[in-house]
Structure formats: structure tokens, C-alpha cells
Amino acid sequence: MKIAVCVKQVPSDNKSLMDKKSGTLIRNGETSVINPYDLFAVEMALRIRERVGGEVFAFTMGAGSAKKVLIDSVAMGVDGGYLVSDLAFAGADVFATAKTLSEAITFVGGFDLVICGRQTTDGDTGEVAIALATHMNICGLPFVNEVVEIDEKNITASCDFGKHNAITKCPLPAVISVDKDCGLPRIPSLRGKLSAKKAVFPVISLDDLFDKNNNNYGLSGSKTSVLRIYNTVFETSNNIIKEGGLEFLKGKFESVKKGDL
Amino acid sequence: MEIFQISDKYIDYNKDESKFVGNSSTISFPTSCDEVVEIFNYIKNSGEKITAQGSRTGLVGAGVGLVSHTMSFEKMNKILDTTSVGEEYIVKVQSGVTLGQLREHIKNINENVDFLPNPTEETATFGGLFSHNAKGMNSLKYGGVANHINSVKILFSNGDVKTISCDEKCSIASSLAEQTTMIELLAGSEGQLGLILELDVILRKTPSNRWGVMFFFNRVEKVVEFKNYVNNLLEDNNNVDLSVFEYYDKKTLDIVGEWKKTSSKLKSIPDYRSEFQSAIYLEIESELEEEIEVALMEILDKFEAEGGAESDTWAGVLPSELEKFQHFRHAVQEGGNSAIQNAKNIDSSIFKLSMDFKLQDSMLEDIINRNVEILKKSSVEYFVFGHIGENHLQLNLLPNNVDEFQHAKNILADMCEYNIKNGGTNFVENGVGKTRINCLNNVVNKEFIDNIKKVKEFFDKESIFNC
Ligand SMILES: Cc1cc2nc3c(=O)[nH]c(=O)nc-3n(C[C@H](O)[C@H](O)[C@@H](O)COP(=O)(O)OP(=O)(O)OC[C@H]3O[C@@H](n4cnc5c(N)ncnc54)[C@H](O)[C@@H]3O)c2cc1C
Ligand SMILES: Cc1cc2nc3c(=O)[nH]c(=O)nc-3n(C[C@H](O)[C@H](O)[C@H](O)COP(=O)(O)OP(=O)(O)OC[C@H]3O[C@@H](n4cnc5c(N)ncnc54)[C@H](O)[C@@H]3O)c2cc1C
Numbered sequence: 180m181k182i183a184v185c186v187k188q189v190p191s192d193n194k195s196l197m198d199k200k201s202g203t204l205i206r207n208g209e210t211s212v213i214n215p216y217d218l219f220a221v222e223m224a225l226r227i228r229e230r231v232g233g234e235v236f237a238f239t240m241g242a243g244s245a246k247k248v249l250i251d252s253v254a255m256g257v258d259g260g261y262l263v264s265d266l267a268f269a270g271a272d273v274f275a276t277a278k279t280l281s282e283a284i285t286f287v288g289g290f291d292l293v294i295c296g297r298q299t300t301d302g303d304t305g306e307v308a309i310a311l312a313t314h315m316n317i318c319g320l321p322f323v324n325e326v327v328e329i330d331e332k333n334i335t336a337s338c339d340f341g342k343h344n345a346i347t348k349c350p351l352p353a354v355i356s357v358d359k360d361c362g363l364p365r366i367p368s369l370r371g372k373l374s375a376k377k378a379v380f381p382v383i384s385l386d387d388l389f390d391k392n393n394n395n396y397g398l399s400g401s402k403t404s405v406l407r408i409y410n411t412v413f414e415t416s417n418n419i420i421k422e423g424g425l426e427f428l429k430g431k432f433e434s435v436k437k438g439d440l
Numbered sequence: 441m442e443i444f445q446i447s448d449k450y451i452d453y454n455k456d457e458s459k460f461v462g463n464s465s466t467i468s469f470p471t472s473c474d475e476v477v478e479i480f481n482y483i484k485n486s487g488e489k490i491t492a493q494g495s496r497t498g499l500v501g502a503g504v505g506l507v508s509h510t511m512s513f514e515k516m517n518k519i520l521d522t523t524s525v526g527e528e529y530i531v532k533v534q535s536g537v538t539l540g541q542l543r544e545h546i547k548n549i550n551e552n553v554d555f556l557p558n559p560t561e562e563t564a565t566f567g568g569l570f571s572h573n574a575k576g577m578n579s580l581k582y583g584g585v586a587n588h589i590n591s592v593k594i595l596f597s598n599g600d601v602k603t604i605s606c607d608e609k610c611s612i613a614s615s616l617a618e619q620t621t622m623i624e625l626l627a628g629s630e631g632q633l634g635l636i637l638e639l640d641v642i643l644r645k646t647p648s649n650r651w652g653v654m655f656f657f658n659r660v661e662k663v664v665e666f667k668n669y670v671n672n673l674l675e676d677n678n679n680v681d682l683s684v685f686e687y688y689d690k691k692t693l694d695i696v697g698e699w700k701k702t703s704s705k706l707k708s709i710p711d712y713r714s715e716f717q718s719a720i721y722l723e724i725e726s727e728l729e730e731e732i733e734v735a736l737m738e739i740l741d742k743f744e745a746e747g748g749a750e751s752d753t754w755a756g757v758l759p760s761e762l763e764k765f766q767h768f769r770h771a772v773q774e775g776g777n778s779a780i781q782n783a784k785n786i787d788s789s790i791f792k793l794s795m796d797f798k799l800q801d802s803m804l805e806d807i808i809n810r811n812v813e814i815l816k817k818s819s820v821e822y823f824v825f826g827h828i829g830e831n832h833l834q835l836n837l838l839p840n841n842v843d844e845f846q847h848a849k850n851i852l853a854d855m856c857e858y859n860i861k862n863g864g865t866n867f868v869e870n871g872v873g874k875t876r877i878n879c880l881n882n883v884v885n886k887e888f889i890d891n892i893k894k895v896k897e898f899f900d901k902e903s904i905f906n907c
Pocket of ligand 2: 495535564572906
């Protein structure tokens with residue numbers, strides 16, 4: 180089975196600044212790390228490879244420094260990686276990111292399964308996986324917490340929809356996004372870590388893609404733009420209940436039991 | 441000046457992490473040097489004793505008062521000053537400042553410096569850390585806390601307050617003290633020689649590159665050979681430093697495995713196979729990353745040649761990756777202490793029984809290969825971990841009930857005696873305190889004890905401190 184796993188470079192803390200004009204993130208490769216959720220995606224890919232055999236390749240769309248997250252993925256055990264990088268891809272929203280990744284994955288070709296993280300810690304939309312499936316015109320399963328069955332033809336997975344899990348079977352190729360419950364990411368082995376540093380990653384640029392129209396990528400290919408970023412202030416208040424406290428608590432307790440709270 | 445009776449409210453101040461219970465009747469919480477002096481004078485004039493106390497994270501009951509007055513330094517918790525000296529920084533702290541507080545402070549100073557000895561318990565105070573000369577995993581390279589202290593302000597039993605700097609020679613004529621500096625003498629003295637008020641802590645440049653690797657072993661017999669190989673390989677290599685070289689036996693791995701189920705700090709550490717018989721963790725530092733990689737490649741080859749599997753290793757480089765290994769090490773103490781607490785819940789007289797041994801090679805091999813008769817015959821469970829690079833291991837006994845506890849005390853005493861007979865030394869780390877005092881007479885030579893007595897008499901003739 181040939182598996183693509185999508186990994187994104189994100190700031191290691193929340194001190195990174197937004198570009199006020201473009202509404203995009205100002206990225207600083209020095210203080211960036213692999214999106215923590217994507218470690219679970221890599222882990223899932225490796226476990227499926229251990230289960231059914233095959234190969235795993237990591238894809239990242241980003242600047243040159245994003246190579247670091249490919250190194251991290253190889254250290255964990257993936258077989259290779261692709262850096263999807265071109266000035267034309269800069270400033271992409273969900274739509275344009277998914278478009279670019281789908282083109283890059285199609286360019287390499289032959290993938291049975293694409294695995295994404297549940298969400299990122301910067302953009303945080305949690306929508307890329309399903310947008311990717313839409314662009315690729317294949318089935319997409321979001322928030323997978325367990326792969327129940329998988330063979331060359333189908334995948335059956337349990338998807339976490341909050342109050343319910345949905346066990347869904349769909350044909351391959353497919354895109355899934357995986358949740359943190361699906362299995363703790365492994366710590367790289369020594370050889371993995373040493374050899375990853377020497378790995379060479381092909382760069383996929385606009386010229387390589389089937390659709391070469393740069394209006395379909397990056398800021399110009401995006402359907403949304405960020406108008407304003409601001410901090411939300413949460414206000415809490417302490418309510419002192421002087422009468423009927425027991426009834427109030429009972430009510431709350433029932434709500435918790437029913438799952439309304 | 442406020443002095444409180446130890447009633448229910450302060451009862452916890454009569455015990456520490458060893459679960460040893462003391463019997464001080466009063467307690468104070470000074471916030472300044474002047475207050476310490478005032479309370480000291482009052483207690484001294486009343487003919488009472490004083491036990492200095494930090495955060496009570498000690499593992500041998502040293503900060504637990506047996507009688508009279510406990511002086512808690514937990515409210516002497518101010519960072520007073522920070523100055524830069526070349527590439528280093530000196531931070532002046534009150535003795536109740538905790539390691540965690542300093543770590544937070546360092547984040548705002550300079551990301552390229554750190555308090556390098558790095559003991560793992562963040563809530564320990566600098567007074568306590570200095571008094572036990574606490575060590576981190578990396579003691580092989582960085583030594584104990586005392587090596588990173590520039591000066592100490594201390595109140596002696598005669599009422600003098602002095603600032604002792606790190607190069608000040610010791611003036612007392614005792615063979616123990618002749619060759620030492622005052623700081624070396626005071627560090628590790630467990631609150632016996634004076635009350636520490638302030639310390640100048642040195643922050644030094646962190647190494648440019650550091651790798652941490654955990655090797656899991658399926659067979660214990662391979663551990664000592666591997667350890668010797670690594671020591672020999674790196675001894676002659678001037679480009680790399682081995683800063684951490686730790687050993688965890690099977691029971692230790694089991695304890696951490698169990699603790700992992702409930703600890704949020706360990707949630708990013710994956711499960712490891714229960715068949716592993718032991719593990720070795722090492723950290724290598726260098727200004728040249730390539731040199732580390734070459735050395736690690738050779739070490740990995742050896743590990744595999746001895747039957748180890750490459751996939752049974754964990755490697756980390758980034759601070760966030762190395763932190764996982766730190767948390768792992770910390771969990772050994774936490775998990776062990778929690779096991780003792782469970783036994784204490786059954787019988788309150790039980791406390792932690794552990795001992796540090798500096799071992800000769802043959803004894804090290806015997807302990808690791810589980811070939812020591814005293815332990816083989818024992819029905820009490822135990823775990824062993826520690827600085828294998830320096831042949832310095834810690835034995836912890838895990839009695840489940842009072843009978844086993846009594847038995848465990850004998851095992852510990854027997855092990856001390858056995859180690860001395862075999863050319864080793866005992867309790868190098870974590871102190872003697874009150875939980876290990878019974879072993880003292882059996883196990884160290886009389887001259888050593890006499891010397892300690894002389895030093896105590898010199899500094900604290902009237903035996904005011906920590907008696
Ligand atoms: C504060 C903020 C607000 C934003 N608001 C919007 C908005 O309202 N609408 C909009 O369309 N865009 C928005 N964006 C931009 C958008 O988030 C990103 O540009 C786009 O990459 C979507 O990624 P995400 O981080 O949300 O991914 P998510 O959908 O959260 O990520 C899911 C998974 O997709 C994969 N993935 C995502 N990005 C990459 C990548 N670059 N390379 C490889 N794999 C990847 C990873 O596996 C990841 O775990 C916003 C960005 C910021 C910083
Ligand atoms: C989970 C865990 C992990 C640990 N890890 C390590 C480790 O990695 N390395 C290590 O070395 N230890 C470790 N310890 C042991 C402990 O943290 C150290 O012994 C530490 O030095 C104790 O500091 P404290 O502030 O808690 O002192 P306390 O336990 O309160 O007292 C310890 C000694 O210091 C004396 N003292 C305290 N303050 C003063 C003062 N102002 N003046 C004079 N004497 C004073 C006391 O009298 C006593 O003798 C660990 C403990 C735990 C619980």
C-alpha cells in the first residue's frame with residue numbers, strides 16, 4: 180500500500196505574529212516544529228504500513244525551512260518526503276492549500292491512502308483533509324480514531340463526531356484525518372534520527388504540477404481572506420446562589436448526565 | 441516575628457518525601473535575613489534546637505525536625521538580582537527560591553544559558569539543593585549543585601552572618617576539611633552547619649549540540665559490557681562529552697510504566713515492551729554535531745552487535761524531545777515514592793528506604809546481573825537505577841507491610857556493609873538524613889565519622905542545628 184501523509188510546519192509557540200495586511204502568518208523557520216497533530220498522522224501511516232506492508236511518503240507545503248518536518252517524519256520511519264514549495268503557493272487558504280497538496284500528490288502518483296492530522300495549531304481550521312478529498316474527487320473520512328479494517332480495496336474506520344463514533348467503510352483511494360486517540364506517536368529510533376538528517380527531499384514546484392495556472396494557487400487562488408485577527412476575552416463570573424442551590428445543582432447534574440453540558 | 445505551634449494546620453511540615461515523620465513542636469516562616477536572625481536568636485536563647493527546611497522534597501528525612509523548632513524557608517522566595525559576567529550570569533536568590541522559579545526566570549534572561557546541574561524536582565529550594573549538593577542526571581559532566589554556586593550567605597551558630605565565596609579555603613584543621621573549600625564543606629551538610637540565607641547561582645552557556653538516546657535491553661548480561669564500551673570509546677574523544685549515563689533496571693521500567701498511566705507529564709511517552717530487562721540512557725554533548733553522530737553510530741553498532749535491536753532505541757535532540765527523557769527519570773522517583781505511600785497507607789510507620797552506592801566494577805556487575813545474595817534471598821521487592829557511568833547506583837526497597845519494612849532495613853544495612861567490604865562507598869547522593877542514620881555506624885570507617893563530628897563541633901558546638 181502506498182500512503183501519503185501530510186505534515187505541516189507550525190510555530191513552536193503562539194508568539195508568532197500575523198501580517199496585518201495580508202492576514203497570513205509571518206513564519207520563522209527557526210522556531211517552527213512539526214504540527215503536533217501530524218505526528219499522530221505519521222504514526223497512523225506507519226502502523227498501517229506495519230499491518231499491510233507498503234511505503235509511506237510525507238508531503239509538506241511550505242517554505243524551504245519546512246524541510247525540517249520531513250526530516251522529523253523520516254526519523255519516525257517514513258520512507259521519504261516531498262517539499263511542495265514555490266512562491267506561487269504562498270498565502271494559501273484551505274481551498275488553495277488542499278488544491279496544491281492534491282496536485283502534488285497526484286504528480287507523484289499511485290497513492291492508495293492520504294492521511295492528514297485532525298487540525299493544525301496555527302491555522303486550526305481542520306478542513307484541509309476533506310477539502311483535499313474533494314479536490315482529488317475521492318472519499319474523505321474526518322477525525323478517524325481507529326482504523327478497524329484495511330486492505331487494498333477498502334478502509335473501514337471509526338470517526339469521532341463528538342457524541343458519537345461513526346464506523347464507516349469507504350473505497351480506496353481515500354483521504355482520512357486522524358485524531359489524537361488513534362495511538363501515541365513513537366519516539367524516533369537512533370538510526371532513524373541519524374539517517375533522517377542525511378535524507379534528500381525532492382522539491383515539487385508549480386512547474387511540476389498538472390495545473391500550471393498560478394491564479395489557482397496561493398493568495399490569488401484562495402477563496403477566503405482574513406480581515407482581522409483579535410484576541411477574544413473570556414469573562415467569567417462567580418454566581419452566588421443564595422436559595423435553591425440544591426435544585427440548581429441537581430439541574431446541572433442532569434444536564435451533565437444527558438451530555439448537554 | 442511569628443512562631444506557630446505545629447498543630448493540624450502545619451502537620452505536613454513534620455514529614456518529607458521519604459514519608460519519614462518527625463516531631464517538631466513549633467514552626468516559623470521567615471521572609472528576610474533579618475527575620476531569620478531574630479527567630480534564631482530567640483530559639484537559641486530558649487535553649488531549643490532548629491531544623492532548617494526547604495520544600496520537603498528530600499528523600500531521607502533530613503529536613504524533618506525531630507524536636508523543637510522547624511524553620512521553613514519556603515517564604516524566603518525572592519530572586520534578588522541578576523548580573524552578567526562574560527558569557528555567564530549570576531543570579532542572587534533567597535534560599536527558599538525553587539528550581540522551577542529559577543527556570544522561569546532564566547527564560548527571560550537568555551536562552552543560551554541554564555542552571556546546568558539540573559536535578560529533576562522543580563519544587564526543591566536552593567537551600568535544600570545546596571544542603572544535599574543535589575545532582576541531576578548530568579552529574580557526570582556538571583557535578584553537583586555546589587559546582588554552580590558562586591557564594592553563599594549563611595548564619596552560623598555563633599550568630600555570625602557571613603558570605604562565603606567559592607574560592608574561600610577551609611580554615612579548620614581536620615583531615616576531612618584540609619583540602620576542601622568552605623563551599624565544598626557546606627554543600628551536602630544537610631543543614632547541620634548553619635542556616636543558608638542567600639546564594640549566588642551561576643548560569644552557564646548551554647552546549648551547542650546535545651543528543652539523548654535510550655537503549656532498551658532484552659538481556660541484563662549485556663549491560664555492563666555496553667557501559668564499558670561506551671566509557672572507553674568516549675574517554676579518549678576530546679570532541680564529545682558524555683554528560684548523562686543512566687541505568688534503569690526492569691523493576692524501574694515497570695514502575696515508570698505504571699506511573700505513566702496517570703501522569704500527564706508522561707503522556708507523550710509511548711509504551712515500551714514489558715519484556716525489556718533494563719535500559720540505559722545517555723546524553724552526549726559537543727560543539728560539533730557531526731562528532732556526536734559519529735560516536736553514536738559506533739555505539740549503535742555495538743548495541744546491535746550485542747543483540748540489541750535498533751528499533752529498541754529512542755533518540756532526541758530538541759529540548760522538547762530531551763524533556764521527555766527528563767520526565768522519564770523524574771517519574772522513577774515519583775513512581776517509587778507513590779509505591780511507598782501506598783504501603784504507608786497500610787501502616788504509617790513505613791517510610792522510604794533507599795541507598796546510594798558507589799560501586800567497584802565487580803559489585804556493579806553483580807548488582808546489574810542480579811547476582812547479589814543479599815538481594816536474591818530478599819522477599820522484599822526492590823528497584824535499582826542511577827548513574828551507571830560513575831558506577832553509582834541507587835537501591836530502593838519497596839516493603840508492602842511492617843514485617844517487610846523491618847526486613848528491608850536489615851537488607852539495606854547488609855548491603856551497605858557488603859559494599860564497603862567490596863571497596864565501595866555509600867550514600868554519595870541524596871544525603872544521610874534521618875532514614876539512613878542507622879546504617880552510618882556499620883558502614884563508613886570510624887575516622888570518617890570522627891571527622892564529620894569534628895566539623896560539626898567546629899561550626900555548631902552547642903548542636904543547635906538539625907539535631
Ligand atoms: C489565524 C488564522 C486564521 C485563518 N482563517 C482562515 C479561514 O477562515 N479560511 C481559510 O480558508 N483559511 C484560513 N487561514 C489560512 C489557513 O489556515 C491555512 O492557510 C491553510 O493552510 C489551512 O491550514 P490549516 O492550518 O487550517 O489546516 P487544518 O485543516 O487545520 O489541517 C489539517 C491537516 O491538513 C494537513 N495540512 C494543512 N496544511 C498543510 C500544509 N501546508 N502542508 C501539508 N499538510 C498540511 C495536515 O495534515 C494538517 O494536520 C487562517 C490562518 C490563520 C493563521
Ligand atoms: C520526584 C523527586 C525527584 C527528585 N530528583 C532528584 C534529583 O534528580 N537529584 C537530587 O539530588 N535529588 C532529587 N530529589 C530529592 C530532593 O529534591 C533533593 O534532595 C533536594 O535537594 C531537597 O530540597 P528541598 O528544598 O525539598 O529540601 P528539604 O527536603 O526540605 O531539606 C533538605 C535538606 O536541606 C536542608 N535545608 C533546606 N533549606 C535549608 C537552609 N535554608 N539552610 C540550611 N539547610 C537547609 C534541610 O535541613 C535538609 O537537611 C528528588 C525528590 C523527588 C521527590
